[in-house]
Amino acid sequence: MFEFQNPTQPLRIGCGAGFSGDRTDAAGPVVQDLMEGLQTVGGSAVLIFETLAERTLALAQLARVANPLAGYEPLLLDYVRPVLANCLTHGIRIVSNFGAANPLAAAQALAELARSLNLRVPRIAVVSGDDVRAHPEVLALAQSLPGPLVSANAYLGAQAIAKALNAGADIVVCGRVADPALTLGPALAHFAWALDDWDALAGATMAGHLLECGAQVTGGYYADPGFKDLPDLAHVGFPIARMEADGSCTLTKPQGTGGRIDSHTVKEQLLYEIDNPAAYITPDVVADITAARVTELGSDSVRLSGVKGHPRPAHLKVNVCHDNGWFAEGEISYAGPRAEGRARLAADILRARLPLLSLRVDWIGVSSIWADDAGAVLSALPDAGHTDVRLRIAATHQDKAVAEQLLREVNALYTCGPAGGGGVRTGLRPRLALVSCLLPQASVPSHFEMWLPDTMGVSR
Amino acid sequence: MNAAAQTLVVTLDRLAHGRTGDKGNRANISVIAWREEFWPVLVAQLTEDRVAQLLAYRQPSRVQLYLLPQLQSMNFVIDDVLDGGVNNALNLDSHGKSFSFMLMGLPMEIPSSWKDRLVGPP
Numbered sequence: 001m002f003e004f005q006n007p008t009q010p011l012r013i014g015c016g017a018g019f020s021g022d023r024t025d026a027a028g029p030v031v032q033d034l035m036e037g038l039q040t041v042g043g044s045a046v047l048i049f050e051t052l053a054e055r056t057l058a059l060a061q062l063a064r065v066a067n068p069l070a071g072y073e074p075l076l077l078d079y080v081r082p083v084l085a086n087c088l089t090h091g092i093r094i095v096s097n098f099g100a101a102n103p104l105a106a107a108q109a110l111a112e113l114a115r116s117l118n119l120r121v122p123r124i125a126v127v128s129g130d131d132v133r134a135h136p137e138v139l140a141l142a143q144s145l146p147g148p149l150v151s152a153n154a155y156l157g158a159q160a161i162a163k164a165l166n167a168g169a170d171i172v173v174c175g176r177v178a179d180p181a182l183t184l185g186p187a188l189a190h191f192a193w194a195l196d197d198w199d200a201l202a203g204a205t206m207a208g209h210l211l212e213c214g215a216q217v218t219g220g221y222y223a224d225p226g227f228k229d230l231p232d233l234a235h236v237g238f239p240i241a242r243m244e245a246d247g248s249c250t251l252t253k254p255q256g257t258g259g260r261i262d263s264h265t266v267k268e269q270l271l272y273e274i275d276n277p278a279a280y281i282t283p284d285v286v287a288d289i290t291a292a293r294v295t296e297l298g299s300d301s302v303r304l305s306g307v308k309g310h311p312r313p314a315h316l317k318v319n320v321c322h323d324n325g326w327f328a329e330g331e332i333s334y335a336g337p338r339a340e341g342r343a344r345l346a347a348d349i350l351r352a353r354l355p356l357l358s359l360r361v362d363w364i365g366v367s368s369i370w371a372d373d374a375g376a377v378l379s380a381l382p383d384a385g386h387t388d389v390r391l392r393i394a395a396t397h398q399d400k401a402v403a404e405q406l407l408r409e410v411n412a413l414y415t416c417g418p419a420g421g422g423g424v425r426t427g428l429r430p431r432l433a434l435v436s437c438l439l440p441q442a443s444v445p446s447h448f449e450m451w452l453p454d455t456m457g458v459s460r
Numbered sequence: 461m462n463a464a465a466q467t468l469v470v471t472l473d474r475l476a477h478g479r480t481g482d483k484g485n486r487a488n489i490s491v492i493a494w495r496e497e498f499w500p501v502l503v504a505q506l507t508e509d510r511v512a513q514l515l516a517y518r519q520p521s522r523v524q525l526y527l528l529p530q531l532q533s534m535n536f537v538i539d540d541v542l543d544g545g546v547n548n549a550l551n552l553d554s555h556g557k558s559f560s561f562m563l564m565g566l567p568m569e570i571p572s573s574w575k576d577r578l579v580g581p582p
Contacts, residue, residue, distance in 0.1 A: 053546075054483075054484070054546060054547075055546060055547055221479065221557075222479075224473075224477075226580055226581050227473055227477070227579055227580045228477060264477065264492060264494075267490070267492045267531055267533055268477065268478070268479040268490060268492060269479075270531070271479070271481075271488070271490035271492070271528075271531075271533060271535050272479055272481040272488075272490070273481030273482065273483055273488060274481065274488055274490075274535060275483070275486070275488060275537050276526060276537075277526050277528055277535055278526075289528070289531075290528060290530065291530055292530065292531065293530065294531060306530075321547075324547075324548075327550075360550035360551065362552065368552060369551060369552050369553035369558055370558070370562065372517050372518055372519075372543075373543050373549075373550055373551065376517065377517060392552070394550040395550065396548075396550065431547070431548075432547055433547055433548060434484065434545075434547045436484065
């Protein structure tokens with residue numbers, strides 16, 4: 001009755017968030033557009049939220065350690081609250097990795113949200129299997145890490161998502177899955193593709209790649225006045241893909257939103273975070289975009305076709321995060337005559353005072369990001385008499401007390417340093433390191449379970 | 461008319477645009493031609509060696525260029541250039557988000573006849 005499979009009808013997939021911390025008002029217009037599509041052309045619609053960057057999951061795991069009910073996307077309810085009523089009423093399924101390190105707690109929070117909004121309790125599927133901290137090969141690897149293991153998560157594929165949708169899930173809550181799987185999963189379920197229909201799988205995977213960063217395909221991370229001008233970027237619209245049965249797609253965005261979709265915005269996102277364009281490796285398929293075509297169909301309407309697929313890899317990528325000491329940074333500003341000279345003197349003082357730390361120095365206003373850690377670029381620059389320079393220093397150390405010395409020495413520049421230094425800001429945070437490894441797909445089974453409100457647990 | 465008068469030197473951003481992505485300590489920088497006729501000039505002048513030289517001070521271990529003629533796009537993949545990447549770098553821009561603009565400032569030699577086809581203010 002709830003089966004998602006419906007290959008002769010249209011499927012549209014919209015993106016409501018492209019990273020943890022993305023705007024919470026972006027999904028509203030996307031859902032309005034999906035609703036209009038359902039009313040005019042029918043078919044099925046899905047809303048995805050991609051909120052899990054490389055390090056986000058380790059941070060979520062730390063949050064879960066501190067509080068067993070935390071560890072999912074902190075903005076979860078802010079993302080879903082504005083659209084949940086419309087999604088449930090119109091049958092727009094929600095698929096997301098916002099479960100992060102605690103998908104079960106996210107499911108519970110979503111059920112409580114529905115109850116608080118006087119909506120029916122949604123059928124919520126929880127996808128698991130990505131947490132591989134107990135995998136024998138990960139346990140062995142953990143022995144060789146310089147700091148305690150924080151998280152180990154495999155990038156799961158799309159199959160569990162597809163099965164959950166066909167089982168009637170209104171919402172599919174995942175932890176770590178390959179980002180494009182949020183799009184491929186619904187497409188797999190809808191079109192009932194064979195799992196070795198490589199070209200179709202690859203096409204939907206690249207559609208997912210275009211969607212998964214939200215506004216990055218509609219003009220975000222793109223605008224450059226005078227060279228790349230866009231309308232109303234303050235209200236940039238998030239993307240929607242109309243999926244075709246052969247894996248190709250057409251990207252659009254909601255009426256009345258800002259930004260633009262054209263061949264150039266699409267090409268920039270198509271190549272974003274791509275290594276070898278002939279082999280974009282995901283758990284479900286290896287995609288090849290060397291013969292892909294990007295075609296403008298009209299205003300804010302671009303088609304992606306011609307993506308080829310090759311058989312899926314035998315292994316899954318796993319990100320392992322471990323504690324790795326402390327990160328300390330501090331800043332102070334100098335302005336007016338000889339400001340640059342005073343900033344340079346302050347840096348010299350800090351180097352002399354902090355012999356245990358290897359300091360990175362930046363002079364914001366002169367060079368804030370392009371210099372090298374060793375300081376060769378800055379030391380080669382003659383004093384150009386800059387009159388507004390913000391000194392920034394940063395360092396890491398395994399020992400918290402040593403890292404803290406940096407904060408204290410920057411603060412002490414107020415009274416012990418050069419004249420006229422103002423605006424000290426300092427920060428100290430634990431540092432995580434990330435190691436990647438591969439595990440055989442067969443050794444990392446993934447599955448979904450429907451969350452049951454009565455037992456506060458899950459069951460098949 | 462001498463040869464010098466028939467060519468013009470402009471920055472890359474008049475001919476192409478691009479974006480940086482990151483995975484761990486690896487960056488990729490795309491370079492996408494604004495017009496089809498600019499493509500051969502990009503391929504001829506924007507080489508692995510030239511990009512390696514530009515970034516040499518950050519000591520990348522490898523620069524690999526992939527060409528996508530169908531999309532008139534280039535993809536430079538640069539290993540170990542992010543000072544450790546998002547988890548480890550001391551650099552404020554630990555993702556290397558700003559790197560594409562380092563490329564965009566590179567000088568490119570083009571036929572003078574393209575003058576009116578370039579992107580950006582004259």
